[in-house]
Amino acid sequence: MPRFLLAFMLLNLSALAQAEIVVENAYVRAPPPGGEVGAAYMLLRNTAKDAVALVGAQSSAAHQVTLHSSMNHNGMMHMMTTSSLSIPAQGALVLKSGGAHLMLEELEGTLEPGGDVALTLHFDDGSSVSIQAPVRSVLDE
Numbered sequence: 001m002p003r004f005l006l007a008f009m010l011l012n013l014s015a016l017a018q019a020e021i022v023v024e025n026a027y028v029r030a031p032p033p034g035g036e037v038g039a040a041y042m043l044l045r046n047t048a049k050d051a052v053a054l055v056g057a058q059s060s061a062a063h064q065v066t067l068h069s070s071m072n073h074n075g076m077m078h079m080m081t082t083s084s085l086s087i088p089a090q091g092a093l094v095l096k097s098g099g100a101h102l103m104l105e106e107l108e109g110t111l112e113p114g115g116d117v118a119l120t121l122h123f124d125d126g127s128s129v130s131i132q133a134p135v136r137s138v139l140d141e
Contacts, residue, residue, distance in 0.1 A: 021052065021123065021127070023042055023129055025041075026042035026119070026134075027134050027136045028040045028041075028061075028119075028134070028136070029041070029135075029136060030136065030137055031107070031111065038061070038103075038104040038107060039103055040065075040133060042133070044094075049089050051086055052086075052125050052127075053084040053085060054121060055067075055124045056121075057120060058120045059117055060118055061104060061117045063105065064106055065102055065119070067081065067085055067102060068082065070098055070099055070101075082100075102119070111135045112135060114134075115134070117132070117134075118131075118132055119132075
């Protein structure tokens, strides 16, 4: 079998092994005036037969995008950075206020309601998904 054919087949097999993530209802919350961080929320639906984890994100709107989870500790809500967020096979992960979410840190400019933010989500299987998320005011939620 020619090498190029073997390489083509291996590339196609690796593509089949990657999760298929569908992003729904994505938006970025604009910070209050003078605020330096934004937050991104969405529903991530995993249509594959294997679990996958969100392991990172990038945006041209921020120097850094971090994954956060929230937990109740002795009656107080705490937000903490995490290295990954799991999405079960044939399941979903909701990124929402008060729960898991993305933080856009060191913003490049002002996030204005009505604008859009480009986000690229990275998963532990090597796949990525790029989206445009509208910017909303906290008053619009």
